[in-house]
Amino acid sequence: MQVKKAIFLDKDGTLIPNIPYNVDPDKIHLESGVVEGLKLLVQQGFDLYVVTNQSGIAKGYFSEDDIFVVRDALKQLFEINGLPPFKAFYFCPHHPNGIVSRLACTCNCRKPMPGLLQMAAFDHQLSLTHSWMIGDILNDIEAGNRAGCKSVLINNGNETLWESGPYRTPYSIASDFLNAAESIVSHLTNEQHGYGNIGYSTAI
Numbered sequence: 787m788q789v790k791k792a793i794f795l796d797k798d799g800t801l802i803p804n805i806p807y808n809v810d811p812d813k814i815h816l817e818s819g820v821v822e823g824l825k826l827l828v829q830q831g832f833d834l835y836v837v838t839n840q841s842g843i844a845k846g847y848f849s850e851d852d853i854f855v856v857r858d859a860l861k862q863l864f865e866i867n868g869l870p871p872f873k874a875f876y877f878c879p880h881h882p883n884g885i886v887s888r889l890a891c892t893c894n895c896r897k898p899m900p901g902l903l904q905m906a907a908f909d910h911q912l913s914l915t916h917s918w919m920i921g922d923i924l925n926d927i928e929a930g931n932r933a934g935c936k937s938v939l940i941n942n943g944n945e946t947l948w949e950s951g952p953y954r955t956p957y958s959i960a961s962d963f964l965n966a967a968e969s970i971v972s973h974l975t976n977e978q979h980g981y982g983n984i985g986y987s988t989a990i
């Protein structure tokens with residue numbers, strides 16, 4: 787059976803602009819390079835999964851239904867841009883300081899923890915070692931690396947703390963989404979030619 791491999795996509799600041807706690811579908815559009823980058827990745831046989839922290843639910847700022855509206859708006863943007871649909875949309879509704887009591891907890895699915903990726907892998911029989919995480923902050927990188935994926939950071943200014951840690955080194959750092967996708971494709975090409983990632987990795 788062929789290996790099923792995923793690209794795990796952070797949403798805010800990666801696929802769409804980072805507007806904290808926004809659930810207004812009219813404010814959602816794809817960031818530059820996303821359409822071109824996703825097309826490259828789909829050509830390489832990856833399926834797409836969205837993995838997003840939505841602590842605004844635990845904090846009582848919006849409901850799960852509001853997130854489904856966002857998910858559907860994103861789905862529509864993929865469709866009108868000729869992209870295949872993402873296979874699933876996983877979100878963490880929790881936050882330890884939330885006011886919605888059933889969601890006010892420490893969980894294993896809020897990035898930097900890997901729970902959302904592990905859930906996707908379980909539900910869809912994905913090979914995590916063949917999968918990648920793309921995000922705009924090091925918490926995305928940590929979640930991807932903890933899950934056993936490789937992870938690419940888009941350095942668009944959203945990461946400001948650069949807190950280091952054992953899982954917080956990206957495979958590469960990209961200037962935008964297209965550049966992130968190209969870095970993954972280069973890795974695969976080098977691997978096919980037996981070079982590993984020697985001479986390409988721009989990891990810090």
Ligand SMILES: [Mg+2]
Pocket residue numbers: 796797798799800804921922923
């Ligand atoms: Mg983000």
Ligand SMILES: [Zn+2]
Pocket residue numbers: 878879880893894895896
């Ligand atoms: Zn969670």
